[in-house]
Amino acid sequence: MSKKDNKNKQERIKKQPTFFLALLPIIVMILLLGIGYAVMGLSPELLMLVSAVVAGIIALYLGHSWDDIMDTIVSKLSKTMPAIFILIIVGLLIGTWMIGGTIPMMVYYGLKIISPSFLIITSFLVTAFVSICTGTSWGSAGTVGVAIMGVAAGMGAPLPIVAGAVVSGAYFGDKMSPLSDTTNLAPIAAGSKLYEHIGHMFWTTLPGFLIASIVYTIVGLRLDVGSAVAPERVTQVMTSIEGIFDFNILLVIPVIIVLAGSVMKKPTIPVMLLSSAVAIFNSVVFQGFTLQQGFTAAIDGFNLSMVNIPGFDPSTLIPDVARLLERGGMKSMLSTVLIAFCAYGFAGTLAVTGSLDIVLDRLTKVVKSTFGLVLATVISCLTAVFVTSNGQLSILLPGEMFSKTYIKKGLHPKNLSRTLEDSATVTEPIVPWTAAGVYMATTLGVPTLEYLPWAILCYTGVIFALIWAATGIGITKIKKGDEHYEEYISLNKADGVAVE
Secondary structure, three states, rough: HHHHHHHHHHHHHOOOHHHHHHHHHHHHHEEEEEEHHOOOOOOOOHHHHHHHHHHHHHHOOOOOOOOHHHHHHHHHHHHHHHHHHHHHHHHHHHHHHHHHHHHHHHHHHHHHOOOOHHHHHHHHHHHHHHHHHOHHHHHHHHHHHHHHHHHHHHHHHOHHHHHHHHHHHHHHHHHHHHOOOHHHHHHHHHOOOOHHHHHHOHHHHHHHHHHHHHHHHHHHHHHHOOOOOHHHHHHHHHHHHHHOOOOOHHHHHHHHHHHHHHHOOOOHHHHHHHHHHHHHHHHHHHOOOOOOHHHHHHHOOOOOOHHOOOOOOOOHHHHHHHHOOOOOOHHHHHHHHHHHHHHHHHHHHHHHOOHHHHHHHHHHHHOOHHHHHHHHHHHHHHHHHHHHHHHHHHHHHHHHHHHHHHHHHEEOOOHHHHHHHHHHOOOHHOOOOHHHHHHHHHHOOOOOHHHHOOOOOOHHHHHHHHHHHHHHOOOOOOOOOOOOHHHHHHHHHHOOOOOO
């Protein structure tokens, strides 16, 4: 028998999984992450690999070879590599913006606008601004947020309301910042692009931002709080930043480069590299760091030990300063990249048998409308958040599940990436047992369920996602000539569905 005949024979004996076998690896993954990670604190990366092993055993049982499994995993990863490269470059960007003084300057002037008369709305806006600048909700809440809570306590302001405003602001920035890991992961999972994803999120995030701003302003004006309590922690942070960096208008050039590149739709990676190069130039010319330190910050992140000001001693600074400034570097993104690799290892192993297609085929028979599909995505993301307590996995796994379904329905992938963030990223901090919920409650000193009603931005995204899905407003369809049009035609043609 020739090799070709032998290959054809092998293909003939490959079996389709039953619905139970198709669903089994997904159930195993949910149980492993729900018990192993959320309850026992085991590594999610390893648990994903165990889930992949279960999916692989089923694939071998159904007649697929090891080469089939590896080829599918490699195919999955190859499609996501450009986005993963962007994620790594984001780490480089943060490190260089930090040592160049760009982020410290934006944080400094953000802190200057805290007003005792408008404490709650200011808490929301300042935290949002700092979070956009730094790309981290945890970092902004753990530094600026803590300082604001100290101010609120001194004024006798209601801490749950202020904490809710801080969490809302922190996650607005985390959701909309191109420096955020989740903002980069969502388009990776959905198959969209970073800046089109951010632009599309305005449909659900801007209304929530406006509602939150109005509520915080009205509630703040009705509160009877102290007039002028010295915000000591804020002053200490500002004084420390001002003592380390020299500020001038040229430090905003790296930000302008990224914004201009986004508006002009230039390739993301070259734009970010150019911005980073300018930031390193600023670190040498304006901040007094060496070129070697600039490169070190790009790889390992900025560290206060790099500061060579005479008499400067990092140990004399309050911990908030180190938490705020010691960030970035390409290596800081490796843990996120590792989770993505393990998640796609599982997804690739699952895909070789067509298990996801079988499960989603059952789902799509029930889900007919755009609203039904968005609702199914929201429920899947919320379930993943509740079970895994991990925002990154709650984006990657549902994103992989629904990516082809959205295209098959003629919906642009940026609709999916937006829904992933609306129902996973921003809901994580209002679930008490998640890592984000525990962190925010511990850091701000207010229990999750107490600040939950006031963390307005964390649940308005889901509400507007469903409203727009029901009305068709803000929903982008795939059109002829779009990047995903051929795949849209191909997926429907495979099912015998004629499309225009």
